[in-house]
Amino acid sequence: MPKLTSKQAFSVIYYLQEALGVIPDVYEKCDECDSLFDTDNSGHYNETKGKFYCSSCTHLHDFEETDEGDKVG
Numbered sequence: 007m008p009k010l011t012s013k014q015a016f017s018v019i020y021y022l023q024e025a026l027g028v029i030p031d032v033y034e035k036c037d038e039c040d041s042l043f044d045t046d047n048s049g050h051y052n053e054t055k056g057k058f059y060c061s062s063c064t065h066l067h068d069f070e071e072t073d074e075g076d077k078v079g
């Protein structure tokens with residue numbers, strides 16, 4: 007396995023999921039820390055922001071209330 011950055015790895019995973027459908031469409035990249043996670047088992051999708059957060063970062067965000075001050079463009 008070549009050494010990939012998480013961004014590169016996600017590109018590969020995304021391709022396998024979306025284009026080829028060879029693996030379940032469950033892997034997403036955390037928009038906070040860029041790590042990959044399995045949405046079946048962990049993480050959270052913020053519909054308001056349209057972003058994914060892994061289980062490590064979910065607690066950083068209050069998904070129940072209105073967001074304020076999104077630092078990411």
Ligand SMILES: [Zn+2]
Binds near residue numbers: 039040041059060
């Ligand atoms: Zn994260």
